[in-house]
Amino acid sequence: MTRDAWVARHPYLQPVADLRARVESAAARVVTPVERVPDWQDYLGDFHGGIPLLWSGHTELDVSDGPAAVLGMLGELMRATPPVWLADQCRALQADLEVRPDSPANVALFRCLLWAVLAAELKLVITAFTSWRDEERWLRNYCPVCGTPPAMAQLVNRTEGRLRLLSCGCCGTRWRYRRTGCPFCEHADDHTLAVVGIQGEGGLRIDYCQRCHGYLKTYDGEGSESVLLADWTSLHLDLLARDRGLKRLASSLYEV
Ligand SMILES: [Zn+2]
Ligand SMILES: [Zn+2]
Numbered sequence: 471m472t473r474d475a476w477v478a479r480h481p482y483l484q485p486v487a488d489l490r491a492r493v494e495s496a497a498a499r500v501v502t503p504v505e506r507v508p509d510w511q512d513y514l515g516d517f518h519g520g521i522p523l524l525w526s527g528h529t530e531l532d533v534s535d536g537p538a539a540v541l542g543m544l545g546e547l548m549r550a551t552p553p554v555w556l557a558d559q560c561r562a563l564q565a566d567l568e569v570r571p572d573s574p575a576n577v578a579l580f581r582c583l584l585w586a587v588l589a590a591e592l593k594l595v596i597t598a599f600t601s602w603r604d605e606e607r608w609l610r611n612y613c614p615v616c617g618t619p620p621a622m623a624q625l626v627n628r629t630e631g632r633l634r635l636l637s638c639g640c641c642g643t644r645w646r647y648r649r650t651g652c653p654f655c656e657h658a659d660d661h662t663l664a665v666v667g668i669q670g671e672g673g674l675r676i677d678y679c680q681r682c683h684g685y686l687k688t689y690d691g692e693g694s695e696s697v698l699l700a701d702w703t704s705l706h707l708d709l710l711a712r713d714r715g716l717k718r719l720a721s722s723l724y725e726v
Pocket of ligand 2: 652653
């Protein structure tokens with residue numbers, strides 16, 4: 471499944487697809503990936519204690535400062551002849567950041583741009599961290615890199631059985647979690663989760679908890695992660711879940 475084919479089948483996603491394409495291409499132009507990988511032995515104790523990589527005092531990752539990184543992205547977006555609505559938002563955020571860099575009014579655009587920078591900067595570190603870490607020693611309901619709760623989940627088949635991975639909507643990391651139970655209220659009962667299957671949506675479904683009513687969009691399959699775990703590509707499922715009275719407890723960079 472390619473992103474273009476998916477958007478062609480879901481034309482209402484076109485505006486967010488255009489924004490994503492602009493943001494990713496701006497990030498590719500301004501960001502240099504961090505090459506220096508942390509000393510994993512120094513970090514091991516924190517990892518076992520549940521401290522995500524970016525929060526640890528033992529990793530010293532050389533990532534960009536928030537407001538400065540976002541200002542760089544705004545400049546790049548403005549140079550690429552944005553549509554009027556985007557140019558207006560960029561200008562407003564730029565002006566706002568100069569006055570109050572710590573609390574911009576347009577938090578949604580700020581977070582979207584900041585995470586585009588950080589995800590691109592951390593790409594190599596995340597790959598190295600994924601091959602280093604023992605997934606059995608994490609199994610937590612927040613991202614081992616940045617500490618954010620999951621945006622989505624994925625079910626995969628491995629030699630050891632069927633596994634559930636959680637997917638971070640901010641830095642893009644995927645990590646293992648228990649196969650059953652709710653990642654929001656952490657109730658471990660097998661029977662707590664119910665599933666809403668959706669026809670013709672590439673294996674996407676909605677798993678929800680009958681105790682806390684939180685739901686997690688889940689991709690039951692492999693091969694189309696870059697499209698189906700992107701979160702924005704299934705915003706229509708969030709609307710569907712909302713119509714059913716379910717709660718969006720997942721962490722998302724996109725409002726619905
Ligand atoms: Zn993350
Ligand atoms: Zn729950």
